[in-house]
Amino acid sequence: MQVSINVNGEQRSHEVEDRTLLVQYLREDCGLTGTNIGCDTTSCGACTVLLDGESVKSCTVLAAQADGHDVTTIEGLADGEELHPMQRAFQQKHGLQCGFCTPGMVMASVSLVEENPNPTEADVRSGLEGNLCRCTGYHNIVEAVLTAAKEKSGAAE
Template structure:
């Protein structure tokens, strides 16, 4: 089948098999390997992308379901060389260790803060429940999300 998907602001058009998962489409057809394949069962969240601005686990979304829609991957979050505030916060607050979960965590966090601009620690932990960090770096991840949310809301100079 033929799909047209806006990926990181660029129109992509490819022939794919009906059963092609969005994670494989992004990695193989678009060449964007920042979206990781972790479990293929929605358990880990390493494959999280934004679909029309909302975080989804791309290992359970078909490329056909994204036809005509907009996908943002970790590669599309930054503005050129300028990191997105969430990426910058993860860097500043050491919200990563091995980095495998980081793209999915960052994108899930962007979606979380868009829905809840001033989340509490408990809301951050609950909101990121579906994204697993194998290195157990949750304390710094939560701190990074909290700091980015405060920066976005203007509470932090």
């Protein structure tokens, strides 16, 4: 089937099999490998992207379901060389260790802060519970999300 998806602000059209997952489409057809494949069972969140601004685990969404929609991947967050505030906060607060979960964590965190601009530590921990860090780096991840939320709201840390 033919799908046409706005990926990171660029209209992409490809012929795909009906059963093609969004994560496969992004990695294989669009060449956007920042979206990681972790578990293929929606357990880890490494494949999290934004679909029309909402975080979704792209291993559970068919490319056909995203047809006609907007998808943002980790590659689409930055504005040229200028990192997105969430990316910058993850860098500044060392919110990564091996880095495998980082793209999904960042994307889920962007959605979380959009939904709750002033989250508490408990809100962040609850909001990211579907994204796993196998290196157990949650403390710095939570600090990064809180820092980005403060920056977005204009509050100084």
